[in-house]
Amino acid sequence: MQIILLETISKLGRLGEVVNVKSGYARNYLIPQGKAQRATETAIAEFEKRRAELEQKQSDTLAAAQAIAGRLEGLMLQITQKTSSDGKLFGSVTNTNIAEALKAQGFDIEKTMIRMPQGQLKQVGDYPIRVALYSDVSAQITVSVLGDAAL
Numbered sequence: 001m002q003i004i005l006l007e008t009i010s011k012l013g014r015l016g017e018v019v020n021v022k023s024g025y026a027r028n029y030l031i032p033q034g035k036a037q038r039a040t041e042t043a044i045a046e047f048e049k050r051r052a053e054l055e056q057k058q059s060d061t062l063a064a065a066q067a068i069a070g071r072l073e074g075l076m077l078q079i080t081q082k083t084s085s086d087g088k089l090f091g092s093v094t095n096t097n098i099a100e101a102l103k104a105q106g107f108d109i110e111k112t113m114i115r116m117p118q119g120q121l122k123q124v125g126d127y128p129i130r131v132a133l134y135s136d137v138s139a140q141i142t143v144s145v146l147g148d149a150a151l
Contacts (some may be wrong), residue, residue, distance in 0.1 A: 001022070002019070003031070007035055010135040015054060015058055068138075077101050078143075080148060097118075115130060128140060129141050
């Protein structure tokens with residue numbers, strides 16, 4: 001199915017590009033989320049009329065993401081969990097825990113923005129975590145998992 005992208009989507013294309021995607025991906029995700037629309041002649045003409053408005057909206061979103069990334073970059077986040085005597089956690093630290101800790105510090109971050117390359121954190125220590133704020137903008141933070149003995 002051919003669609004027009006209404007915003008930049010990583011690994012797919014930039015604003016205004018006409019791309020081919022699988023029909024299910026377009027119908028079930030991109031179109032309902034407002035990220036794309038079907039590429040018909042009338043839709044392309046309508047998009048060209050709205051292009052400046054959409055580009056301005058995208059540049060505002062990008063600027064806001066870069067500002068948040070500047071504040072987040074290098075942040076040291078401490079999360080305390082119950083641990084056993086050998087430093088293993090009872091449970092684990094997930095992207096939800098990290099998002100809640102960031103919200104407590106005043107950042108509006110959703111759990112889907114947090115990239116944990118090593119998976120859930122299951123031991124005490126410092127871990128580098130990437131927060132993807134926009135398709136091209138991300139910030140590196142350090143999550144320090146402390147055991148309850150550290151209290």
